[in-house]
Amino acid sequence: MAADHTHSAPSAPPRVRRILVVTVVPLFVATVLAAVLLWPRGGSPQTDGGADVPRYPGTVTRVVSEPCPPVPSAPEGTPRVGDGRCGTVDVLVDDGPTAGQQVRTPVPDGPGAPRVEVGDEVILVELADPTDPTTSNWNIAEHQRGTPMVWLAVIFAAAIVAFGRWRGLAALAGLAASFAILLTFVLPGISAGRSPLLVAVVGAALIMFVVLYLTHGVTAQTSVAVLGTLGSLVLTGVLATIATAATHLTGFGSEDATTLSMFQGDVDLHGLLLAGIIIGSLGVLDDVTVTQAATVTELANANPGLTRLQLYRAATRVGRAHIASTVNTIVLAYAGASLPLLLLLTADARPIGQILTSEFLAQEIVRSAVATLGLIAAVPLTTGLAAVVTAAGRSAATASTDAPASRPQPDRSEALAALISPRTAGSDEPDPTRATPPSKATERWPESNRSTDTAW
Numbered sequence: 473m474a475a476d477h478t479h480s481a482p483s484a485p486p487r488v489r490r491i492l493v494v495t496v497v498p499l500f501v502a503t504v505l506a507a508v509l510l511w512p513r514g515g516s517p518q519t520d521g522g523a524d525v526p527r528y529p530g531t532v533t534r535v536v537s538e539p540c541p542p543v544p545s546a547p548e549g550t551p552r553v554g555d556g557r558c559g560t561v562d563v564l565v566d567d568g569p570t571a572g573q574q575v576r577t578p579v580p581d582g583p584g585a586p587r588v589e590v591g592d593e594v595i596l597v598e599l600a601d602p603t604d605p606t607t608s609n610w611n612i613a614e615h616q617r618g619t620p621m622v623w624l625a626v627i628f629a630a631a632i633v634a635f636g637r638w639r640g641l642a643a644l645a646g647l648a649a650s651f652a653i654l655l656t657f658v659l660p661g662i663s664a665g666r667s668p669l670l671v672a673v674v675g676a677a678l679i680m681f682v683v684l685y686l687t688h689g690v691t692a693q694t695s696v697a698v699l700g701t702l703g704s705l706v707l708t709g710v711l712a713t714i715a716t717a718a719t720h721l722t723g724f725g726s727e728d729a730t731t732l733s734m735f736q737g738d739v740d741l742h743g744l745l746l747a748g749i750i751i752g753s754l755g756v757l758d759d760v761t762v763t764q765a766a767t768v769t770e771l772a773n774a775n776p777g778l779t780r781l782q783l784y785r786a787a788t789r790v791g792r793a794h795i796a797s798t799v800n801t802i803v804l805a806y807a808g809a810s811l812p813l814l815l816l817l818t819a820d821a822r823p824i825g826q827i828l829t830s831e832f833l834a835q836e837i838v839r840s841a842v843a844t845l846g847l848i849a850a851v852p853l854t855t856g857l858a859a860v861v862t863a864a865g866r867s868a869a870t871a872s873t874d875a876p877a878s879r880p881q882p883d884r885s886e887a888l889a890a891l892i893s894p895r896t897a898g899s900d901e902p903d904p905t906r907a908t909p910p911s912k913a914t915e916r917w918p919e920s921n922r923s924t925d926t927a928w
Contacts, residue, residue, distance in 0.1 A: 488864050492695040499702065503677045507657060510671055512664035525597050526568070529616055532592045533574065534562035557581045561588055561612060563596060575610045586615050593619075639687070646683035653679050654751075662747065668740055672747030673709055676754045677702060684758060693765045696861055700761040700854025705750060708757075708846030712749045715838045721745060725835035745835065753843045756798060760847060761854040764791050768858035780863040784855055791851035799844050806840050 540558040559579040565571055575596065580586050588594060593616040601607045632640040658675040662668045680701050688694040723729055723741030732739060767787045771778060778786070807814065813836075817827055827833060 485864075488692060488861055491864075492692055492861070496695050496698060499677075499699075500681050503674060503681060506670075506674045507678055510661050510666050510674055511657060512660040512666070525599065527613065528568040528570070528596045528598070529566045530563040530575070530594055530596045531566060532561060532588050532590055532594060533564050535579070535588060535590060536560045536562075537579065557585075563594060563610070563612070565596065577610045577612050580612050586612060588612060588615075642687045646687045649682045649686065650679045653682070658747075658751070662739065662744065663736065665738055668743030668747040669709065669713070669750070672750040673705065676705055676750050679754060680705070680758060684762070688762060692861055693769050693858070694762075696765040696858045697758065697761040697854060699857055700764065700850055701754070701757050703853050704757050704761070704846050704850035705754065707849050708753050708842060709746065709750055711845050712746050712838075712842045715842050716742065716745060719834055719838055721831060721835055721838060723835075725832040745839075749839050749842055752839070753846050756802060756843070756847055757850050760791070760794060760798065760850050763794060764851060764854040765858045767791070768855060768862050772862045780859045783862060784859040787855045787858070788851065791855060795848055795851060798847060802843050802847070803840050806836055810836055 537557070537559040557579045558581070561577050561579055563575055563577060565573050565575060577596070580588065586594070595613045595616060597611050597613045598608045599611060601609060629644055632644055634640070636643060653675055657678070658671055661671040661675070680698060684694055684698050684701070688697070721742065723743075723745040724733070725745075729741050729744070733741060764787055767790045768783050771783055771786050813832065817833065820827055828837070
């Protein structure tokens with residue numbers, strides 16, 4: 473959805489609009505009803521996540537580094553933890569019951585520990601001493617990231633609006649609607665014990681209806697993209713179910729899934745895997761379907777003489793080029809999100825066949841393959857629907873108006889001669905000093921500084 477495809481799309485004839493309304497509106501109503509039935513009620517389920525540790529913002533005022541005490545020799549082969557940073561950090565507490573006070577913490581050490589300097593804004597945690605509950609210890613948990621993230625969000629939104637203008641503003645509204653549906657329906661619904669696959673399909677369909685119509689407008693072209701996306705989503709769900717069953721995936725292929733099962737044991741991790749495939753495929757599917765619907769519309773506008781089959785074939789060629797690059801995008805996106813996993817595989821001494829068929833890697837392969845198959849199916853499905861709708865609209869328009877009488881076809885040879893023949897500024901008369909006769913005008917190039925927009 474990176475381009476504006478609606479600048480010249482004519483309105484569809486009433487018969488075509490009625491067909492699309494009769495098709496799309498029942499699907500939208502069914503999606504809303506399913507969302508109402510699956511909507512989580514009674515609040516979020518309680519999870520055994522432990523006690524909530526108080527967290528307070530603070531500012532580092534002093535850092536004192538000290539040599540670390542000697543450590544007893546560890547057995548050979550034991551991995552070294554941390555980098556031996558020792559000392560103390562003084563932090564001014566900015567909020568909470570101890571606001572305005574200076575507290576002293578140890579220098580953060582260990583894997584993933586933040587590196588702090590004077591002036592850094594950090595998050596403090598207060599931990600009670602197990603031997604003496606009346607006393608507490610302070611530790612630095614992480615840096616405060618609120619301010620830089622707010623500035624990044626502002627720059628992100630400003631760039632989208634500056635480039636896309638009203639369309640960019642609509643895209644931001646669609647992005648906000650997507651997050652709202654995910655946070656208020658999809659995630660709470662899965663946490664409440666609903667079927668993750670069913671919740672994901674309904675949530676993805678709801679996101680699709682809201683985002684596509686909000687971003688691209690309520691048009692026949694958008695309705696075709698909606699139908700193509702919905703059909704591809706259903707196919708992706710079916711393929712994901714078959715593929716995960718055939719490969720016997722359980723959903724425990726990642727550390728995050730295992731941790732989730734410890735805190736919330738009633739979550740269906742296999743269904744959660746399927747839900748992740750559906751949600752992850754939606755973002756790429758709507759891009760492909762909108763592009764294919766727009767391509768068919770633009771081809772029909774550029775050459776009204778194209779038949780339905782010619783429109784389909786021409787737009788499918790564009791879709792093949794789009795798919796060729798998008799498939800690589802999907803694989804690289806999953807690879808980028810799984811770089812720690814891929815690095816871990818390089819240190820694995822098992823044969824490559826065992827590594828590829830292990831659950832944690834087979835899960836990523838199945839995810840990428842199923843998403844790609846759904847993406848490939850979206851091209852012929854959406855292109856065929858768009859060709860049928862565009863051809864039907866053109867036939868209806870031709871039947872209701874006398875096109876040859878109202879809009880005579882221009883002479884192509886005259887248009888070409890007008891385009892490439894040099895003319896004297898301010899005069900329509902031929903140049904008597906021109907060496908090339910008028911009959912040879914089509915053999916000359918236009919002047920480099922003359923625009924051809926008016927001639928066309």
